[in-house]
Amino acid sequence: MNFLEILGQLLSQSGFAALLGVGLEAPMWQNGVMILISFVLLYMAIVKKFEPLLLLPIAFGIFLSNLPLGGTFEYFYEIDHWYEAGILGVMYMGVKSSFFPCIMFLAVGAMTDFGPLIANPISLLMGAGAQFGIYIAFMVANMITIGGEHLFTPQQAAAIGVIGGADGPTAIYTANQLAPDLVAPIAVAAYSYMALIPLVQPPIMKLLTTEKERKIKMQQLRPVSKTEKVVFPVVVATVCALLLPDTAPLIGMLMLGNLMRECGVVDRLSDVAQNAFCNICTIMLGLSVGATARGEIFLKPQTLAIIALGLFAFCFATVGGLLIGKILCFVTKGKINPLIGSAGVSAVPMAARVAQTVGAQYDRTNFLLMHAMGPNVAGVIGSAVAAGFFLIFFG
Numbered sequence: 478m479n480f481l482e483i484l485g486q487l488l489s490q491s492g493f494a495a496l497l498g499v500g501l502e503a504p505m506w507q508n509g510v511m512i513l514i515s516f517v518l519l520y521m522a523i524v525k526k527f528e529p530l531l532l533l534p535i536a537f538g539i540f541l542s543n544l545p546l547g548g549t550f551e552y553f554y555e556i557d558h559w560y561e562a563g564i565l566g567v568m569y570m571g572v573k574s575s576f577f578p579c580i581m582f583l584a585v586g587a588m589t590d591f592g593p594l595i596a597n598p599i600s601l602l603m604g605a606g607a608q609f610g611i612y613i614a615f616m617v618a619n620m621i622t623i624g625g626e627h628l629f630t631p632q633q634a635a636a637i638g639v640i641g642g643a644d645g646p647t648a649i650y651t652a653n654q655l656a657p658d659l660v661a662p663i664a665v666a667a668y669s670y671m672a673l674i675p676l677v678q679p680p681i682m683k684l685l686t687t688e689k690e691r692k693i694k695m696q697q698l699r700p701v702s703k704t705e706k707v708v709f710p711v712v713v714a715t716v717c718a719l720l721l722p723d724t725a726p727l728i729g730m731l732m733l734g735n736l737m738r739e740c741g742v743v744d745r746l747s748d749v750a751q752n753a754f755c756n757i758c759t760i761m762l763g764l765s766v767g768a769t770a771r772g773e774i775f776l777k778p779q780t781l782a783i784i785a786l787g788l789f790a791f792c793f794a795t796v797g798g799l800l801i802g803k804i805l806c807f808v809t810k811g812k813i814n815p816l817i818g819s820a821g822v823s824a825v826p827m828a829a830r831v832a833q834t835v836g837a838q839y840d841r842t843n844f845l846l847m848h849a850m851g852p853n854v855a856g857v858i859g860s861a862v863a864a865g866f867f868l869i870f871f872g
Contacts, residue, residue, distance in 0.1 A: 607642070
């Protein structure tokens with residue numbers, strides 16, 4: 478065998494040949510499309526800096542799993558043994574079991590200051606208003622039909638609707654319970670839109686508010702005592718777990734993380750949850766979520782409909798929070814800046830930072846971040862509660 482024959486055999490067994498369909502029934506063009514999409518997401522993460530900690534591992538997970546013959550990700554129904562799933566496939570067990578979502582809630586709780594919500598309880602209304610997108614997307618998904626048949630079951634529609642809360646862990650947790658076959662596209666949609674908040678939300682915020690409203694300065698929040706901060710997570714965990722038992726894993730981990738932060742006696746545990754634990758889980762969750770976006774599975778009408786519905790839900794969630802903000806602005810005679818209502822989606826603290834950024838564009842001395850954190854953390858609780866209602870009715 479000469480050198481050219483060896484080279485030809487090598488190329489015939491390479492990923493390049495697989496992309497062109499050499500030796501296969503058809504070209505793996507879907508994988509090529511997903512690889513190009515991953516490059517776009519990498520550009521947005523690295524150059525545009527759209528939440529790179531989240532978007533970069535998702536994009537690279539998409540890239541790795543779509544490399545033909547790479548073997549980095551295999552679904553468990555395609556193999557005989559779990560250890561044959563590839564490195565990303567093994568990581569995906571943490572998504573499929575809801576382990577990663579619950580751990581992420583622990584980390585979020587440890588990083589979150591509920592003080593702004595405690596100091597301004599009216600923020601709960603804006604957090605609740607932002608869940609509007611969840612219910613709108615649920616109803617729309619229920620109405621979509623192809624050839625006289627519904628594209629999604631009520632359970633699948635409920636899981637899709639939760640994307641509107643911009644809460645990746647809750648979306649994955651709900652999908653695992655109600656629509657296990659749709660976990661992959663729902664997870665990709667939820668985390669992608671979370672990362673793209675700085676791109677999606679500002680146009681909606683500017684469309685629904687006036688320049689005068691955007692310039693409203695809010696009074697400084699009252700100080701919140703340590704006792705209030707310690708009691709709050711215990712009370713919320715108790716009420717939510719008793720009212721909606723299905724939310725106990727998520728709300729319980731969220732409030733445990735916050736209690737570790739506020740109690741002052743387990744600083745080392747809080748530090749690990751906020752930093753090392755969170756970073757490790759973010760890498761593994763991002764890679765495994767991205768890995769599920771394989772071309773031959775992802776580029777289907779049902780999956781593309783989920784991506785579109787996710788964006789629809791997220792936009793209407795932003796609208797719901799803003800409208801409640803405008804109502805409160807009117808009721809309080811201009812004491813509440815409606816922009817903070819957009820932070821009612823539960824992407825902490827990304828949505829609050831966007832509210833601050835948009836407000837500062839019209840008045841550099843206007844500091845809305847801490848005020849926006851109230852609706853923001855309320856949205857975390859609100860999305861988990863909305864998911865709990867769906868789990869009760871459709872679980």
